[in-house]
Amino acid sequence: MDKRAAFRSWWLPSLFALPQIILILLFFYWPAVAVLRWAFTLEPPFGGAAEFVGFANFKEVFADPLYWNSVGVSLAFALCGTLATIFIGLVLALAVDRQLPGSAPFRFLYILPYAIAGPAAGMAFRFILSPERGLMASVNAAFPDFWNPAKYGSHALILVIVVFAWKWAGYTFIFLLAGLQSVPRSLIEAAAMDGCGPIRRAVDIQIPLLAPTLFFLLVIMMTEGFVGADTYGIVARTTDGGPNHGTDVMVYRIVEEAFRGLNYSGASAQSLVLIGLIMIFTFIQFRFIERQVHYK
Amino acid sequence: MADIAIRAVRKSYGKNPTLHGIDLAFASGEFVVILGPSGCGKSTLLRMIAGLEEITSGEIAINGKVVNRLEPRERGCAMVFQNYALYPHMTVAGNIGYALKVAGVPKAERLRRIEETAKIVGLSDYLDRKPAALSGGQRQRVAMARAIIREPNVFLFDEPLSNLDAKLRVTMRAEIRKLHQRLSATSIFVTHDQVEAMTLADKLVVMNKGVVEQVGQPLDIYHRPASIFVASFIGSPAMNLFDAAVDVDNACLTFGGTKMVIDRALAVRLGARHITVGIRPEQCVVAPEGVSIKVDFIEELGSGRVIHSELNGHPFAATVDEHTRARPGDRVTLELPLAHLHLFDQETGRRIEIDLAPRAARNSASQQTLQAV
């Protein structure tokens, strides 16, 4: 049966589509065009028409060592954050999938962090991992400065990665659990008959069969780590990009430049570079990793 | 080689009892077939032996050692699953050799044994393929090879042939039997197909609704079914079962307007009551005198034909040879030899151990059969 509705006139269907079209134009195409325009022009300081400057904005961005710092920080954040979320989600999913008695409530509990906004989680962890009063305070008492995200950039970076992993592990958990549940139970049983314990079963049977899900999560989480709204929110609420640009991820830098520094042109150029980077990453992932993935 | 003892084993899923006290003993090297309709608990029993299912109460011992608390890998059983359960991401060789790999067998020896085993099941040319690139029969062989290579004490088969087409099923049946003779491990084979069960079993266990109905050699069970359920489940076409009244005064069984004279002493022993009488379709004989039935339809088998009819309100079938002409609507007179009647108690459903035709009478009955042919 043909499910398409047939309209007699052109204006009625257009009317139905209009709200969506307006939304897309307003929040997607207009900003995209504006970013493109800003990236290649400069606004004269005392008003007047914007002036076309070619690649001058990009040259300026690339010449800034702080920009390269933020690329490095972003890479570290996205890579470590992605690996941590997938690893934690996988361990939790494997545990819940065993369906041991009493495991049902954990399925719900593990998903819960995903429902909490990143900035709120960030605020909470500022207290939980505060060097003076938090969980690490007693360690710090014995070994001063063992943990101090307010002083060391590396500690601060670990802190934001922890927050990111805490929140997003719930997300990977859902997908990985669904993936595990679609692995036929008889395969696990066959492996048990073949002499495997639970860990060997996970490594030899379940994880290889999860490869498509893991690949999907790799792409999604890398993108999330680079440009996700949470990445900005967590950094802004937890470390403010500091100390000394130690957690100055690319999205944070862009928003700061644009709305605090009011340098639209520089921020737009950085946005375009970031988009390019993500496209390259995704391409690499599809080109070199997807081939290794088994689809049944 | 291992003997298996199952003692008062029960299984409940939550509050639902599935197995109600199973007691069985299998000798070492026996080929045991567990037969029963779908949902009767065959797989559950097998999986409890394998260690894949918790035992609610009772105990299972393999080689005299109670295995209730042992992990599957510690029991020395190998299992062939109904859907084969091959690892889709491993090659045939990887699938067959996986148990050895887990056991830490060195690679060279592993490869040698994989090749040996593949030869046994005729898979030598397919070792590098993935399961997805195999036919149903080949997958079945991989599943068997995976069990064989472990040289287990006990082979467990859970309806391994039910996904194959009819012809392949017959071939694989023969191969499984041959394999058993060669390996002489104790084998337990679960099926709902009575032909499979009859042809494979040394010892047949018939199950229904979570209890064991009868244990014995296939032919014994065929000839002396212990209950109405076993009588109706074993044999194809199924045994005819109908209601009959014992008339002690006239020493006869009456059913559907027919009287069948029996020995007076036996009639007294039966007592005046209603019983269920059974006779196999192939034991009914076309004869000048006997029970008259009206033919409803005829099933051609090639070597003979089955007349379907009704007796006393129950469906009734009789196998006749190809020379017997009958059309739907015709009346046919059948002799039901006393020697081949099975009697069942209607309350308990169990067999009544009374032989209606003592030895002398039986001889003449079989002579009659010969004459009719």
Ligand SMILES: Nc1ncnc2c1ncn2[C@@H]1O[C@H](COP(=O)(O)OP(=O)(O)O)[C@@H](O)[C@H]1O
């Ligand atoms: N995991 C389970 N949870 C609850 N009930 C089950 C489970 N497995 C089997 N059963 C029930 O136990 C009964 C026997 O099942 P099974 O042993 O698989 O039967 P069979 O193999 O003889 O067809 C069925 O009624 C089935 O519904």
Ligand SMILES: [Mg+2]
């Ligand atoms: Mg079953």
